[in-house]
Amino acid sequence: xxxxxxxxxxxxxxxxxxxxxxxxxxxxxxxxxxxxxxxxxxxxxxxxxxxxxxxxxxxxxxxxxxxxxxxxxxxxxxxxxxxxxxxxxxxxxxxxxxxxxxxxxxxxxxxxxxxxxxxxxxxxxxxxxxxxxxxxxxxxxxxxxxxxxxxxxxxxxxxxxxxxxxxxxxxxxxxxxxxxxxxxxxxxxxxxxxxxxxxxxxxxxxxxxxxxxxxxxxxxxxxxxxxxxxxxxxxxxxxxxxxxxx
Amino acid sequence: xxxxxxxxxxxxxxxxxxxxxxxxxxxxxxxxxxxxxxxxxxxxxxxxxxxxxxxxxxxxxxxxxxxxxxxxxxxxxxxxxxxxxxxxxxxxxxxxxxxxxxxxxxxxxxxxxxxxxxxxxxxxxxxxxxxxxxxxxxxxxxxxxxxxxxxxxxxxxxxxxxxxxxxxxxxxxxxxxxxxxxxxxxxxxxxxxxxxxxxxxxxxxxxxxxxxxxxxxxxxxxxxxxxxxxxxxxxxxxxxxxxxxxxxxxxxxxxxxxxxxxxxxxxxxxxxxxxxxxxxxxxxxxxxxxxxxxxxxxxxxxxxxxxxxxxxxxxxxxxxxxxxxxxxxxxxxxxxxxxxxxxxxxxxxxxxxxxxxxxxxxxxxxxxxxxxxxxxxxxxxxxxxxxxxxxxxxxxxxxxxxxxxxxxxxxxxxxxxxxxxxxxxxxxxxxxxxxxxxxxxxxxxxxxxxxxxxxxxxxxxxxxxxxxxxxxxxxx
Numbered sequence: 001x002x003x004x005x006x007x008x009x010x011x012x013x014x015x016x017x018x019x020x021x022x023x024x025x026x027x028x029x030x031x032x033x034x035x036x037x038x039x040x041x042x043x044x045x046x047x048x049x050x051x052x053x054x055x056x057x058x059x060x061x062x063x064x065x066x067x068x069x070x071x072x073x074x075x076x077x078x079x080x081x082x083x084x085x086x087x088x089x090x091x092x093x094x095x096x097x098x099x100x101x102x103x104x105x106x107x108x109x110x111x112x113x114x115x116x117x118x119x120x121x122x123x124x125x126x127x128x129x130x131x132x133x134x135x136x137x138x139x140x141x142x143x144x145x146x147x148x149x150x151x152x153x154x155x156x157x158x159x160x161x162x163x164x165x166x167x168x169x170x171x172x173x174x175x176x177x178x179x180x181x182x183x184x185x186x187x188x189x190x191x192x193x194x195x196x197x198x199x200x201x202x203x204x205x206x207x208x209x210x211x212x213x214x215x216x217x218x219x220x221x222x223x224x225x226x227x228x229x230x231x232x233x234x235x236x237x238x239x240x241x242x243x244x245x246x
Numbered sequence: 247x248x249x250x251x252x253x254x255x256x257x258x259x260x261x262x263x264x265x266x267x268x269x270x271x272x273x274x275x276x277x278x279x280x281x282x283x284x285x286x287x288x289x290x291x292x293x294x295x296x297x298x299x300x301x302x303x304x305x306x307x308x309x310x311x312x313x314x315x316x317x318x319x320x321x322x323x324x325x326x327x328x329x330x331x332x333x334x335x336x337x338x339x340x341x342x343x344x345x346x347x348x349x350x351x352x353x354x355x356x357x358x359x360x361x362x363x364x365x366x367x368x369x370x371x372x373x374x375x376x377x378x379x380x381x382x383x384x385x386x387x388x389x390x391x392x393x394x395x396x397x398x399x400x401x402x403x404x405x406x407x408x409x410x411x412x413x414x415x416x417x418x419x420x421x422x423x424x425x426x427x428x429x430x431x432x433x434x435x436x437x438x439x440x441x442x443x444x445x446x447x448x449x450x451x452x453x454x455x456x457x458x459x460x461x462x463x464x465x466x467x468x469x470x471x472x473x474x475x476x477x478x479x480x481x482x483x484x485x486x487x488x489x490x491x492x493x494x495x496x497x498x499x500x501x502x503x504x505x506x507x508x509x510x511x512x513x514x515x516x517x518x519x520x521x522x523x524x525x526x527x528x529x530x531x532x533x534x535x536x537x538x539x540x541x542x543x544x545x546x547x548x549x550x551x552x553x554x555x556x557x558x559x560x561x562x563x564x565x566x567x568x569x570x571x572x573x574x575x576x577x578x579x580x581x582x583x584x585x586x587x588x589x590x591x592x593x594x595x596x597x598x599x600x601x602x603x604x605x606x607x608x609x610x611x612x613x614x615x616x617x618x619x620x621x622x623x624x625x626x627x628x629x630x631x632x633x634x635x636x637x638x639x640x641x642x643x644x645x646x647x648x649x650x651x652x653x654x655x656x657x658x659x660x661x662x663x664x665x666x667x668x669x670x671x672x673x674x675x676x677x678x679x680x681x682x683x684x685x686x687x688x689x690x691x692x693x694x695x696x697x698x699x700x701x702x703x704x705x706x707x708x709x710x711x712x713x714x715x716x717x718x719x720x721x722x
Contacts, residue, residue, distance in 0.1 A: 161305070161417035174410035177315055179308040180330055182414075 002027050005115070005188050006203045007034035007150025009051075010066065011041030011089065012192030012242070015201040016050065018220035019191050026205055026216075032108070034150040034188075035064025035117030037101070038093075040085045040238050041192055042228035044070070048097045055100075063104035064117040064150065065126040071101055081235045088234055113206075114144035118151040128152050129187065136165035139183045146178060146213075147185045148204070154196045155189035155204075155215050175212040186213055192225075199245030253277060253292070253333065260331045262290060262338060273303040273404065279338060288326045288338045295334055304335075305418040306404030311337050312411055313403045317378055321371035321399050342399045347390035347451070354458040355486050358493050361455045362519045365496075367398035369448060369516035373671050375400060376441040376512060376560050379409040383438065385447035386428045387454070407439045409559030422471065427464045431475045431503050432555070441560050442505040445512055449500025456493060457485040461501060475503060476545045478536040492522040495531030503545060505555070510567030510600035513671035517569070517602070517650070520669065526647040567600035568673040573663050573696070574607050575678070576634035582709045583678045588642055590676050590707045595644075604650040605635045606666055608659045628653050660695035672702050679708045 004023035009016050023031070031054050038044040055061055069075045069086045070093060078086065093101075106123035108115040119127040119134070120141040128151060129135050135158035139147055157168040157176065160183040170176065178184050189202025196202075200217040207213075226239035253275070257264040262279035268289070269276040277290040293307035314325040314337070328337035350356065350364060368390055375382060382389070384405040391399045405415050405423045415423055422434045430446035437443075453461045461479030465471050482497055483489045496518050502508045509515050518525050525531075572591055574584070595601040609631055611624070631653040639649055656662040667675055677693045697704040 157412060159412055159414070159417070161414065163417060163420065166412065166417045168412035171410040175316075176411055177312040179311060179414075180335060181304065182308070 001030050001208045003030040003032060003110075003113075003206045003208065004028035004203060005032045005034060005148045005186070005206065006191045007117070007148075007188055008036040008064070008153055008190035008192060009033065009038075009041075009047060010036055010190070010192035011038045011044040011047050012201075012225050013041070013043035013046050013050075014221045014225040015192045015218075016047055018218050019201050019203045019216075020050075022216060022218045023203065023205060026214075028205060031059040032110075032115050032148065033059060033061045034115060034148060035062045035104070036066045036150065036192075037061070037064065038070050038089050039064075039066030039082070040229075040234075041225065042232040042234060043225075044089050044092050045094070045097060048093075048100055052100055060108040060110065060115060061104055062108050062115050062117050063101070063106055067101045067104060068124075071098060081237055084235050085238060088232065109144070112145040114142045114147045116142075116147065116149050118149065120147060120149075126151065129156075129158075129185070132158060132165040132167050135167070135185050136160065139165070139185050142183075142185075145180065145183060146206070147183075148206075149185060149187050150190070152187055153190040153193060154187065155202050156187040157213070157215075158185040158187075159183070170215040172215055172217045175207075175210075175214050178206075178211050178213050180211070184213075188215060189217075193241060194245045195241075197244075197246055199243060253290075258282070259290060259333065260327060260329070260336065260338075261285065262288070262327075264290065273306050278341065286326060287341065289323075289341045290336060290338050292334060292336045305414045307335065307337070309406060309415050310403045311335075312414070313380055313406050313408050314339060316408060316411070317375070317380065317403075319374055319378070320393070320397055321374045322403075323399065323401060342391045342393065342401070344391040344393040344399070347387035347392060347398070350392070351387040351451075351454055354455050355489075356455050358456070358490050361452060361493065362522065363396075364392070364398075364455060365448070365452050365519045366516050367392060367396060368451065369512040369519065370671070371398040371400050372441075372444050372448060372512035373516065376444070376564055379560050381407045381439055381441050381560050382444050382447075383407055383415075383433065384424055384428075385444050385451065386425050387451060390451075407560070409439060409561065413438060426466070426471055427460045427462060429471070430505070432505055434471050434475065437555065439557065439560060440505055440555070441511065441563050442508050445500050445508050445515060446502075446505075448512060448515060449497055449508075452493075452497045452500065453479065453482060456489055456497060457482045459485060475549055476542040478541075480536060481533045484534065490522065491527055491531035492518075492525040494533070495525055495527055498530040498533070511564055511569070511671075513569055514567070514602055517604075517670050521650065521652070524650050524652075564673075566598055567602070568595070568598055569671055570594055570601055570603045571663075571667050571670065571672040571675045572603060572605050573675060573677040573692075574605060574635060574638055575680075575692075576607055576631060576638065578680060579678050580709075583680075583707065584638055586707045586709050587676060587678055588638070590705055591642060594674060594676065594705065602648050602650065603639075603644065604652060604666075604670060604672070605639050606652045606654060606663065607631050607635055608654045608656060608662045610657055610659065611655065624655070628655075659692050660699065663692075663696055664699050664701070668701055672700075674702060675700050675704045677704065677706055679706045 006019055070089045075083050075086050116123055119138050121137050155170050157170050158165055188204030191201045191203055194202055199222055200219045205214045222242045226242045229239040253264050255266055261282050263282055265278045265280055267277050274291050274293045279290045280287045293304050311328050323342055324340040326338045389402045424433050428447040428450045430443040433443050462474045482494045635651045654662045677696055679693045693706045
């Protein structure tokens with residue numbers, strides 16, 4: 001079975017639709033959404049509607065920090081822009097959407113695959129995995145051959161070796177055989193708010209039979225997504241960010 | 247899980263039945279297996295995963311599993327199956343029929359023509375590998391099999407590097423990866439992924455085949471390994487007195503210490519070995535002794551301050567050294583078309599540093615050349631064409647050592663051009679579109695057939711009407 005793993009959608013409907021269509025063309029039959037379904041983007045309700053349909057058909061979803069924040073709390077750890085976006089998002093959500101988000105687990109498991117938004121080590125602490133050391137701790141806590149994480153918005157692949165944990169910068173579209181007896185941590189990049197200088201949406205596709213992982217970049221109508229952000233009165237910086245991919 | 251020691255003849259393994267154990271190396275076991283379901287027989291490889299075995303054993307196996315699955319073509323074994331079984335991880339690959347290059351090496355020194363023949367096969371196989379984004383990093387005679395059709399196949403990819411895959415081999419070792427006698431200077435420094443590292447090892451293999459000796463011996467320690475960073479090998483002609491200068495030139499060009507001073511691609515080595523008469527001889531070919539201690543000291547100093555080279559994918563290295571073929575019909579092409587062909591050539595080689603341009607023309611036998619003294623006439627025409635090719639290239643003002651000139655013979659012009667493009671691993675063909683002559687209407691267009699059948703990119707050059715060309719010039 002081919003599993004499409006989509007992280008950090010951030011209420012970007014255009015990007016989500018483009019990635020789902022791409023994944024369907026690539027033969028995906030199972031979907032996993034790695035949290036931060038909402039926040040920043042202008043389409044939280046439409047995105048959650050689409051995701052609820054997928055959940056009803058068996059997709060796995062986990063909770064991200066922005067999903068958490070959309071439900072309430074002080075969000076004092078967030079910067080000004082993120083906080084503005086959170087308050088705006090809260091005002092959009094109805095009871096159904098809130099219940100959907102509140103039911104999301106921190107992690108999900110499927111055979112020897114583990115899915116988490118930020119870091120398995122302390123899923124509710126929302127640590128960023130930006131080093132091999134942190135990646136190693138995350139893999140240790142996961143106790144899985146392959147862990148998928150989001151949160152950092154940069155596509156990456158970490159693997160454990162005799163000499164420690166190593167980082168690999170994936171090449172879009174190139175299949176990587178994930179050999180058994182070794183632990184891997186895949187960060188597919190962000191669907192709805194790429195930040196690595198490339199404004200195309202990012203996601204990963206894992207082929208269970210072949211044990212191959214592919215990273216994809218999907219160009220989408222970021223201009224419409226940005227226009228909606230401006231029209232909604234969200235901070236201008238969020239619109240600009242989609243255009244620049246940073 | 248059962249131990250791999252249980253794999254005796256007759257054991258059923260995944261979809262295969264074990265026939266015999268072929269080899270037990272330090273890292274893996276190799277068996278010949280037959281497919282149970284009438285499928286293809288092959289070689290089964292299982293890593294040694296016993297207690298106490300080094301993790302690198304498994305990494306080498308994983309690398310081979312990952313990379314073989316991404317390779318295709320006649321120069322590598324096909325991966326038939328891989329995965330996990332009751333006995334642990336395994337892979338089954340094609341068994342390549344042929345003779346190991348090690349058997350040829352045992353008979354060295356070999357005649358220059360034989361060294362060239364084997365060298366062309368090996369360099370072509372390497373270039374094909376590099377084009378698929380892979381650097382072998384452990385090239386030596388025992389890792390090369392000569393197929394019966396003369397083509398070479400490379401085996402054992404346990405230390406290989408793929409530009410689009412994580413480098414598991416490097417991650418398992420802090421020591422230089424490779425075989426000490428064949429390893430390149432940059433590999434000793436831990437730099438991986440440069441196709442020119444394989445060109446260096448190719449030079450070691452050619453040296454061995456031509457002289458019967460290894461240029462740097464078989465060092466065991468790090469000090470011995472690093473000697474090749476500062477000291478030249480003994481010139482091959484000091485060992486085999488009648489070894490031609492062109493062969494020494496090619497071998498020592500492969501063995502340059504700095505990767506930038508070597509051949510940029512294995513394709514260029516193959517091309518030179520195929521056309522010794524076109525090799526530009528330098529002091530390398532004529533050298534009678536190694537460089538003195540002063541040069542060694544200079545290299546030592548340079549190595550101290552050397553910046554690590556920029557990291558590039560193997561194919562990005564190749565892109566810096568395109569092989570360009572310009573097809574020129576000096577009989578029918580007109581002056582404006584010659585000029586347009588030169589302009590196109592300049593544009594295409596413009597930014598690249600290590601390109602090579604082959605100027606090629608095909609001579610068609612005619613009634614005249616089929617009479618009694620035809621051979622004599624043909625020789626004359628051949629020489630005339632060659633002179634015309636040089637005349638065409640002269641205004642380009644390009645360095646001589648980057649140009650090659652070839653007059654081919656044959657009636658089927660497009661077929662000859664395509665054959666040449668294949669043999670020289672051309673990346674780009676530039677060819678002129680001729681006007682609608684009666685001859686063209688009769689025989690079809692050469693450029694359109696080349697464009698549709700060539701193994702690479704083709705640029706068809708057409709002169710615009712205002713430049714005074716045939717106003718009826720039609721599609722290529």
